[in-house]
Amino acid sequence: MENPLKIGILGLGTVGSGVVKSLEGNDLVSIKKVAVRNINKKRSVNLPVDVLTEDSFSVVNDKDIDVVVELIGGTDPAYELVKTAIENKKHVVSANKELIATYGKELFELAKKNNVIILYEAAVAGGIPIIMPIKTSLCGNKVTKVAGILNGTTNYILTKMTDEGADFAETLKQAQELGYAEADPTADVEGFDAAYKISILASIVFNQRIDVKKVYREGISKITSTDIQYADELGYKIKLIAKAELLDGGSVDIRVHPMLVSKKQMISRIDDVLNAVMVEGFPVGQVIFSGPGAGEFPTASSVIGDILCLAQEMEAGDKNPLAMMQCKHETAADILDIKNSHNKYYINLTAENVPGVIGKLGEICGKNNINFVSILQKGILENDTARVIILTSMALEADIQKAVEEMTNSSIIKDITNVIRVMD
Numbered sequence: 001m002e003n004p005l006k007i008g009i010l011g012l013g014t015v016g017s018g019v020v021k022s023l024e025g026n027d028l029v030s031i032k033k034v035a036v037r038n039i040n041k042k043r044s045v046n047l048p049v050d051v052l053t054e055d056s057f058s059v060v061n062d063k064d065i066d067v068v069v070e071l072i073g074g075t076d077p078a079y080e081l082v083k084t085a086i087e088n089k090k091h092v093v094s095a096n097k098e099l100i101a102t103y104g105k106e107l108f109e110l111a112k113k114n115n116v117i118i119l120y121e122a123a124v125a126g127g128i129p130i131i132m133p134i135k136t137s138l139c140g141n142k143v144t145k146v147a148g149i150l151n152g153t154t155n156y157i158l159t160k161m162t163d164e165g166a167d168f169a170e171t172l173k174q175a176q177e178l179g180y181a182e183a184d185p186t187a188d189v190e191g192f193d194a195a196y197k198i199s200i201l202a203s204i205v206f207n208q209r210i211d212v213k214k215v216y217r218e219g220i221s222k223i224t225s226t227d228i229q230y231a232d233e234l235g236y237k238i239k240l241i242a243k244a245e246l247l248d249g250g251s252v253d254i255r256v257h258p259m260l261v262s263k264k265q266m267i268s269r270i271d272d273v274l275n276a277v278m279v280e281g282f283p284v285g286q287v288i289f290s291g292p293g294a295g296e297f298p299t300a301s302s303v304i305g306d307i308l309c310l311a312q313e314m315e316a317g318d319k320n321p322l323a324m325m326q327c328k329h330e331t332a333a334d335i336l337d338i339k340n341s342h343n344k345y346y347i348n349l350t351a352e353n354v355p356g357v358i359g360k361l362g363e364i365c366g367k368n369n370i371n372f373v374s375i376l377q378k379g380i381l382e383n384d385t386a387r388v389i390i391l392t393s394m395a396l397e398a399d400i401q402k403a404v405e406e407m408t409n410s411s412i413i414k415d416i417t418n419v420i421r422v423m424d
């Protein structure tokens, strides 16, 4: 092409390399500069040596570059770099969920002021097209709910724990050895990654800003193989679910936590590193997107999709390219306190092997407006205790917290192993 789109890339890690390889031979785009930490590192991509630089600011300040592609992750120095790129009137493509979830407000306002666009399809659910479909094909819907499995690492760990009956720590170690989990797995296993992603999705579908710090978050590190086994017997799988719902009063119920998901739900069959996103609204009803949520080429697919959309719009001479992808909201969401949410619950506890345990549990739950759906005890454990599994019908979280506290304080209840919310 005569006038290819000139891009500068920040970061040449897994995703950056995938982007460079996937753009090879594409004449709509020309890679002008790529910022890397160490110019001498051996790499799997073919790039002319003068394209590489260790000076990231030389990329965002390069007058010749039309689009900055930010693939470094984290917020420092990504925020300053993206901000500078926008101030220099460059469009931005980013795969950085932490940056968008944390600094979206500032960056979108700055982008509007400078008449440029920020595209970030790769920031949520890797290779699954979700942001552009929501902002374009589904734009006529009143969306009331978005939920899904947004973290591949935790889904892989939970799938392995289910298939092999293994414990969390052992499975995490295996996942790290295989490269599916980071050396520091906190962001994934404690739900931070999924919280960034659901905040981004919720802000788009509900047209409101979400303060990611207010999103309730629990990870999977406390899930035991016993929980998985009992869930299975009761007809459920355990998944790390990220969900956001627009409630009747206008507040947003948004959270990330493990859930027992009924095996009847399609989402329960999304296994291994796959992700899935369910969007519910009117008039469409319910749609589910699923696919690879991470990885070199799936994530590159979303990044190059954004780049090529920009290339074609700019080639067509559009001065305000992809206007539908702009951020169009400014109000902050009123986020529901988890204590005021309603859920069904699974409670896994051990009690003394003495008469009156089930009666005591019934008394505590009854007093706190909690109705049992089922209560299960299978014999006596080797250490002369009994494991009791309770499934409740819909209850207020504050009531559950109170009941669990009373159970903990009761002399015949030894341990509350886990309390997990349930999706039927």
Ligand code: HSE
Pocket (backbone or CB within 6 Å): 150, 151, 152, 153, 154, 188, 193, 293, 294, 295
């Ligand atoms: N670490 C993420 C995951 C992929 O495991 O899904 C990048 O967002």
